[in-house]
Amino acid sequence: MPKLKTHKGTRARVKVTGRGKVKAMRSGKRHLNYKKSGKRIRQGRTDLLISKAETERLKTLLPYE
Secondary structure, three states: OOOOOOOHHHHHHEEEOOOOOEEEOOOOOOOOHHHOOHHHHHHOOOOEEOOHHHHHHHHHHOOOO
8 A cells, every 4th residue: 555645735734632632733823913802812722622623624634633
C-alpha cells in the first residue's frame, strides 16, 4: 500500500494534541482590529477545540499526525 500524503494546508492550521483532539486558532485577528472591542480581541487568543465530527474529517487529511 502506498504512503498517504499529508494535506499541508491543514497541517499549517491545526495541531493534534496528545490525546487526539484537534486544536485550531480562532479567526478574525489579523487586521481591522481597530473596530473590534478589546473583549473580542482577548477572546480570540484562546485556541478552539474542533468538534468530534470535524476531527474525524481532519484526521483523514493528517494521516501520520
